[in-house]
Structure formats: C-alpha cells, structure tokens
Amino acid sequence: MFRSAWTGTEIVKAILKTKRCRHLRCYSISSGPASSPTLLVRPFGNPDPDILQSDFTLLPHFYTAAETRQLLAAALWKLDRGDSTRRRRSGPSHPQAQLPHTSSANSPPLADLFHGQYGFEPGHYDAVIHQYRESLMSTLPTPSSSSYPDLITLLHKAYALLLPDSTSIANGTPPSNVITHLLHLSPEGQIKGHVDNLEASGGVISGICLGADRILRLSKGEAGSSEKGWDVLLQNGTVYLQRGRLRYEYEHSILPYDSTDSNWDGRPLVPGHRVSVMIRDAPKA
Template structure:
C-alpha cells in the first residue's frame, strides 16, 4: 500500500474561548531528506537499497526542524512531565554543573540539573538507562511558544485532519505521544516494531545529546543505514523500515557512535515519539 504525500494543512483562525493548538501560522516547512538522499548526516553500508520494498517515504528526515529556542521549550516541557512521575528525583548537590561547554547543544544540557531515577532495563530488555511517560496534557497556562512549537510538530503527521490541529486536545485524537529520557549511559537495542500493536507510522523528535540511529536489515546484518540525529531533528518512519529493518540508538561507548572519526559529545537525550493508534487491538 502506498501512502499519499504528506499534506500540510493550512492554518486557520476561529473565534472561541478554547485554546487551539494551531494559533499562529508557521513558515513553509522544509523538504525532508530520505535514506537515498546525498547528505553528510546519512551513511549507508552494504547495499541496503537492494530490498525493493524500501520506498523513499518509508523514512523521512528533517535535520534542523526546530531552532535552539524551540528545542529548549520542548525540553522544559518534557522535563516538567517526566519529573512529575519520577518518585526518586533528587536535586543535584549545590555547585555541580552538568556542562561546562558553551555551544548550543550543551546549553540544553544545563536544563538537566538533577539526579534522575533512571530505570536499568525496559520490560522487553530493549531500552536501558531511561525514564519514560506519556504526554496527555501540556503544563498549566502553557506559553504561546510552547503551543506554537508543539503544533508545528503535530503538523508533520500524515493524514491528520485540519480539525485536529485546531483542537485543544493533547495529543490529537487517534495518536499517542510518548516521552523518553535516555541517560548519557543509555541505549536502545536493535528491534523491529510489533506489527499487531502498531499503527502506520512513528514520528520521533531528538532533543539534547546527539545520537546515531542504526537501521539494519533483519536478514542481512551487513546492510543498512546510520543516521546522525542532532538536537532539533525529526524523523518519520513507516512500513519496511519499521518491520524489515531493526532500528537502534547506539550507546556512546560503542565505536559506532563516532561520525567520520569524530566522537559525539555525550549528553542527556529526550525523544518525543508520536504514534498513530493501531486500527485493531493487539492480539494478546
């Protein structure tokens, strides 16, 4: 089944007492990269395109979708939600700074100013050293920057009716928004998505420390792609990339977490993962 091209709804305005997601018009969105694009942020190994089932729109990538200011807004929102459900949360000792660097990426690291209660392993042993929760609402009295930034993200979702962008419902109806905080020692092991428990797509936002996503063909481990996920980048994956290619987030300790011989700077990473709900319940 081929999906139609992603259609971005036009912003609209209505007079109402409700707080709408899409309150301000956004500038035209940039065209995404695909795994076949010539980009310094995408590296292939073997012959990953030998599988005829891989279509260009199975993986779309926007490297600099959010500005540093928008990234800061999203990190603050995610930490607000994650900290509320972290029963082990404790303040860092006075005078301890999470970062001494002054570049933009490390400016975000300064927001991670506590000792967090990371879980060592996920129930299916895929994710290690992490915190997670669902995003079911925004903070009380959210700023216009937050509302505008989160609506910009949801505008990427395929087949989302314009009425959903004009609604005050978070997340939009028919979607699930998941927040994942990966510690500097964390990783996500290679896995494929559960077909019966999944919808048509996953949209992922990377915030904070850079990581490398590895897409590796299930039946040919020497074929696939590495994608450098910088802070503020967004990807959308579906179909063959979800079910025929294992995807993982490499740990900083592996040799694979170098890019052209450059070691990535270690740091906390938050990902915002948006899924559409499956059309039928998972078989238990």
C-alpha cells in the same frame, strides 16, 4: 542551507525533496563556511536505497535552538512528575538537585537543562531499552510564559507533519488519533535493535530529537556478516519519520556512546542526555 524555521508549505516541500534525494544528500551539515559537507546518513552493507527513500524522512534543524529549549523544558517537567527520585530530591533538603551541569563550548546541546539525579530504569521489560525514563503524554503541560509559551504551536507542527488531516489540540490534549511518548536516555543509555509491534501502533512514527547527538541504526540481517542498513546522525532539533518496510522489516536502535560506531567523520560523539518525543498514529480498532 538550513532554514532557522519551517512553515507548513516548507514542510511539505522538504518531504518531497527528501523523497527525490538519492542518499539524502540534500540534507548535510557543515561546521564552517570552508568545511566540506557531512552527510547525515551513512549506508553499510549495500542496502537498497529505494527503501530509505520511500520509508524514511529526515528533517534536520526542524526546530530552532530556542524552540528546542521550550520543548525540552516541557518534556522534562512531564518526566519529572512521574520520577520518584526527582520528587524526593526537589525539596529544600536536596539543593544539589537544582544545580545545573557545568556547560562549556564542548558540551552537548541543551546540557544546562539537565541537572541533579534522575531515576533511570536499568532495563525495559523486553530488555530493549536501558538506562532510561519514559512517560506517556496524554495531556500537555500548561503553557508557561517563561519556560514554554509556544508549546502548543510547536507540537502542532509535529502533529501536522505526521497526520496533516487531523491535528487539533483541544483543552491541552493531543489529537485523539496519535500516541505521544517521552523517552529520556541517560548518557549511559541505549536502545537495542528491535522492530515495532504492528498491533500496538499504526503505520508511521516520528521522533523529535532534543539534547545530545545520538546515532540511529536501521539494520537488517545478521551482525557482522549479511547485515545491511544505514546509520543516521540525529541532532538537536531534528525530526524524522519512519514507516512501512523500514519500520517493520528493519531493526532500529540507538547506539550506546561506547560503541565503536558512535562517531561521525572519525570524531566520537560527545556523551550527553537525550530526550525524544515519539509520536505514533494510533492503531486502528
């Protein structure tokens, strides 16, 4: 059963529990009391489970629905400040930019917070990321009593998870030994398979998932023949950590919605916007 909130002690216990779970079976989802549990991780190609156990931590529902609204509101505010399309259309001459998307029972989580037009980049310089916006978060937005009053506390939970011994947030600035990066993927966006550059970041990366469900693929080998790895269902409020061999020997990607594998339990994922807050430990000088 998922908890609606995580304390510091529960975070540590959850990580240890994840390490002991052979296929992350301790973390499952259920659409109702009578339904069967659904695993959040599905292997393909007979991968080595020891690598997943040692190098991957999955914490579903780490943040409550209310907490994810605060985090997403702050992230979108920061992203919009660097988006020329949003700046041009935020004035009174473009009132349509303030209209929310139509929400329904089938809408992705937090769909009502995404509205108007965004200045998505068609492709990253290395051709890995497509249809996206991004921003470094070197300073934190000023907490707002109405939109994100608990922002510092919520981010502190994530920083403590990555680096328990160095988590201070002073004067609205993230800890000096981490890099915080915001990435907004459009419903048409994707991240192609890649491994991280060891010289550009440290040994651990964590991701806070906000918005629509997406599938993270961790793979090694040639596609269609010797490929092996895992697909991970990333839901709103989930936090994951990736380290070691799984980060630098396995490619990681976010599947596009039109992929035949963008489904879970035979049901296609509902397309929607997704923002991830990526936190890396800074590389050593």
